Amino acid sequence: AQSVTQPDIHITVSEGASLELRCNYSYGATPYLFWYVQSPGQGLQLLLKYFSGDTLVQGIKGFEAEFKRSQSSFNLRKPSVHWSDAAEYFCAVGSSYKLIFGSGTRLLVRP
Amino acid sequence: GAVVSQHPSWVICKSGTSVKIECRSLDFQATTMFWYRQFPKQSLMLMATSNEGSKATYEQGVEKDKFLINHASLTLSTLTVTSAHPEDSSFYICSARPARSTPTDTQYFGPGTRLTVL
Numbered sequence: 001a002q003s004v005t006q007p008d009i010h011i012t013v014s015e016g017a018s019l020e021l022r023c024n025y026s027y028g029a030t031p032y033l034f035w036y037v038q039s040p041g042q043g044l045q046l047l048l049k050y051f052s053g054d055t056l057v058q059g060i061k062g063f064e065a066e067f068k069r070s071q072s073s074f075n076l077r078k079p080s081v082h083w084s085d086a087a088e089y090f091c092a093v094g095s096s097y098k099l100i101f102g103s104g105t106r107l108l109v110r111p
Numbered sequence: 112g113a114v115v116s117q118h119p120s121w122v123i124c125k126s127g128t129s130v131k132i133e134c135r136s137l138d139f140q141a142t143t144m145f146w147y148r149q150f151p152k153q154s155l156m157l158m159a160t161s162n163e164g165s166k167a168t169y170e171q172g173v174e175k176d177k178f179l180i181n182h183a184s185l186t187l188s189t190l191t192v193t194s195a196h197p198e199d200s201s202f203y204i205c206s207a208r209p210a211r212s213t214p215t216d217t218q219y220f221g222p223g224t225r226l227t228v229l
Contacts, residue, residue, distance in 0.1 A: 009152070032214055032215050034217065036220075041120075041222055042222055043115060043204070043206075043219070043220035043221050043222045043223070044155075044204070044206075044220040045220075046217040049215065049217065051215040090154065090155070094214055094215070096214055097143060097160075097208060097214055098145070098157060098160065099145075099155075099157070099206075099218060100157075101154045101155045101156075102154060103153060103154040104152075104153070104154055106152075
């Protein structure tokens, strides 16, 4: 069965520091992978997605993610975190037209 | 573009009453809408998939008689929690998939509805 694991429940980084959020998936075929951000009072917003081609994908707000098939991973990165990046981040795998979400990682940003 | 709204944003009700939550796609037509439930500090769990003009498809373990879903138009889906009990208290999120989208296209999410059953 398809599944998504985000091993870090929460991560705290200092503003300006780099960030990496981990995501591992289990899927039989080539997965469609997504990263979403959830801020209070707002719907989940798509940061980036991967379904084929270049394994390093660029997204909005300066985020990028790298698909590594050998490690079944799709980690999200940002070189320099801003205070406004504090939010909940969800990795998801697409199964047909459905999405299966990981448990989320809450990002806290220290001033 | 691609805005999804939910109403109400929060609701408190008494145990045993029914509550209706609306999900609207404001600037696109959505042939498919999804309803999720999110427990505190947990993931989004898909409850059901609704297709315009047809019956909803419920995920395993979701009581279809308790969570009634109606998708009567291309811009509106409703979730009715019938005979609500405290254990139904949760954050309910809808999403909408535009017509003619593919599996690699994203869904667009509403801001969610916080339901508290007393």
